[in-house]
Amino acid sequence: MPNSFGKLFTISTWGESHGPSVGVVVDGCPPALPLTEAEVQAELDRRRPGQSDITTPRKEADTIEFLSGTFEGRTTGQPLAMLVRNADQRPGAYDEMREKFRPSHADFTYTTKFGFRDHRGGGRSSARETIGRVAAGAIARKILKLSGGVEIRAFVTQVHDIVAPTVVKFPTLAQVEATAVRCPHPASAERMIARIKQVRAKGDSVGGVIECRVRGVPVGLGEPVFDRLEADLAKAMLSLPATKGFEIGSGFGGVLLKGSQHNDVFVSRRGQVGTATNRSGGVQGGISNGEELVFRVAFKPTATILQNQRTVDLRGARTELKARGRHDPCVVPRAVVIVEAMTALVLVDHWMRHAAQNKTFKF
Template sequence: MGSTFGHLFRITTFGESHGGGVGVVIDGCPPQVEISAEEIQFELDRRRPGQSKISTPRKETDTCEILSGVLNGVTLGTPIAILVRNKDHRSQDYGDMQVKYRPSHADATYDAKYGIRAVAGGGRSSARETIGRVAAGAIAKKILKEIAGVEVLCYVKRIKDLEAEIDDTAVTLEQIESNIVRCPNSEMADRMIDRIEQARDEGDSLGGVVECVARSVPLGLGEPVFDKLEADLAKAVMSLPASKGFEIGSGFAGTLLTGSEHNDAFYMDGDRVRTVTNRSGGIQGGISNGENIVIRAAFKPTATIRKEQQTVSKDGEDTTLSAKGRHDPCVLPRAVPMVEAMVALVLCDHLLRQRAQCGETWKE
């Protein structure tokens, strides 16, 4: 019971990796927003497996169908249900994993919690579940752009120790999509790709850091004291598979500065209050301050690897496992649209919440 996210722009995902399909129901979407299956499919294609030589070779088209809530390309204000069918998979690849728990994967804990588990493809713990999130995120991004002019962009900042310098104020979607690792620094991107291929060839995997910037965010989003904007962003990101850490603005590195070094000085830019630096990451006191929102998420190296590992069987026997199947040697390129979707969902939800309580019409 935790498949719903958001308070006013609220999504509920469903689906296992195998079975009828995966999808999402979006409740609370404003009416009269233009949205097409193509716009959703664009994001799903960025997320799907088999998209490049450094992702899993599994081929899935992940074609979406809008079941409800949209008529003639326009939202009705009613729930939008989106379905992506699962393909008929042969399950033999999972034979070994049916009885042996993959280290650092969800196999053992799902068995412990529910006493039952859809083994094939990871069931509900499969990254396939994020299809619903990415589809909903496409709609959230459309609303953010149309209503408020907000732009949300994610990219790979670091693979293992290969870190790219990226100017979050200038980066574009075109730069991000210009290479298969989704790092908008092309020289570093090449090195990252090499490193991922090397890990794959060794039957191993890599992790890294995704960075996300949201630009032109309106002032005033965020609901202290628990639903502070960064708190909801943290939850959103940490609910993604393989995430191990979250930071905003200066993050962990900011703790190495003193207050006088760290504080973002205010200045007037015309009649707008702005900050000289942005160590706050665009949020102060849990509320957006109009500067760019900048967050980072740590993703661990993929748990499922070909290298032999020590583990136990479902029956409680010590054993070893060399994972078969086709797995991503590094989740980060495909995590980029996932983080983007989650950030967009949080911002869209808070845009509606801000309208409700503090909308302009309360006081003229």
């Protein structure tokens, strides 16, 4: 099932940018979770286009509708399907793309793989697909919150060459949401916003880096070998449009340290085993160790730019693609919400897997 994610808490998304709808089925959701459409809508509103002057002007209310799986305000344990109708469609706006491959988009690979494609607005490769992930992630976040306090906070640490100072303290949601760019360091945020506006004015785009922190993760989530927690997080993040890299804890920079500098010494802290430092990023041997999860994701500059570009058409002939379309000049501000959603999905799934093997039977 290439369009499903998760083993026990499983989501299956559907939908194209300019088809009738996008949506998701959540299968395996624990029963009796109090849940309203408004709670899911709140997360979708954080992801929605047009929420600030540095995102795409596409107008979409992205109104969620529950199709199944709740009864009298609670989940039933049955599949929970959620639907968002596509509204602001301009099919004609994409006629040029029927024949031409947009550089660094999925146009060429989809056409070759499937024989043809829904070319309108990227079809399935559009970031609108992530609406289903955010909706499902809202449920996962609620489960984590009610579980006793797992908190997930993603935020922007870099836009183009503007790098915010290292965040030491777990940022509050208010700090992240304070600026349109979702960087909790106000001075950096201001510079990032200016940079995004500046490149947009030239019809260009920029990339960025998102850091995600999670606190309150119990010890024991993740599997020793293939399904290490960091492996599933890496897959989750690289499954997002426009991502080019993932690192956890010390990451690529950790290569510069020696083992004696890099090792996280164990200490006893409030009666719990912890580590004095956190270069492991909260995971050891593939399994959460109770420290903060810390990882970063690199996003490339948006492939859609308002400049003419050389390319080839379906027959391989040289042609030029005219500058047009609606897009985010930088995806990271809205991607923050999606990173959080995918993180929540990974954690709930692993929590259930952990419990299944280790809590079902007592010997």
